[in-house]
Amino acid sequence: MLLLLYSMPLYQEWKPDENSLAAIWKIEEDEDFFVQHTQIETKIAHSKRRLEHLAGRFLLKFLKNDFPLFHIAADEHFKPRLPENACFFSISHSFPYIAVTISEKNECGIDIQTWNNRIQILQNKFLNQKEQQLFQNDIRLLTLAWSAKEAAYKWLGRRGIDFIEQLPISSLKQIGNSSDYRLIINAVNSNHILLEGHIHQSFASCICLPNQNYIDKL
Secondary structure, eight states, rough: OOEEEETTEEEEESSSSEEEEEEEEEOOHHHHHHHHHOOOOOOOSSSSHHHHHHHHHHHHHOOOTTOOOOGHHHHHHHHEOOOGGGGGEEEETTEEEEEEEESSOOOOOEEEEEEETTTHHGGGGGGOOOHHHHHHOHHHHHHHHHHHHHHHHEEEEEEEESSHHHHHHHEEETTTTTEEEEEEEEEETTTTEEEEEEEEESSSEEEESSSSSOOOOO
C-alpha cells in the first residue's frame, strides 16, 4: 500500500491498488469552505450532517478533480452511484473525520468510526459469540470490527444484510507491531471479503481491498 502522510486536515492519502484512491480528512473548515470548493447546495437541515455531506463531496473532488459530483444519485438500495457506474466510490463520516475511496474498476467500501464506549454494550448486536471472543471486549478492536462490517456492507451495496448471520469476521491479524490490521469476513456463500483496518488515537477505519474473490450474492 502506497501511503502518504500529511499534516491535518488531510490525515492520510493512499492507493489501495493501481485502480483505486483513498483518503481520510479531519474537518477543521467551516461550511463555506466546502460550498466554495464543491459549488453544492444542500437542503440538509442539521448543520453537522450538512457539513459532513459537503466535506465528503469535497474529498471526492480532492482525490479526483474531475469527479462529477452533480451526477451522484442513490440506487434502489440507497447506495450512492454515478450513471452507468462511470467509477465506483464509497464515503463514510464520523465527525470530525471523513473517509472516501474511489475505484475506476471495482465496487468499493470504506468506513470510519470515532470511539464510543457504548460499543461494548452493543457488541452483541453485530458480533456472534465467537467474534466477541476474537475482539476481547476491547473498545478499539470492537470499533474496528464494526467499521469492517460497515465497509463490507457498503461494498456489497444491498439492503437487508444481517451483520451477525451474513457478515461474520473469521480472522483478525495485526500487521507487525503497527496499528494496521487485516480482517477477513466470511459471507454465507463461503466467499471472503478481505479488509485492511487501521486504529488511530481518535478512530478506527476499514477499507475493502480489491483484487479478491468478489461476492455475487448473499
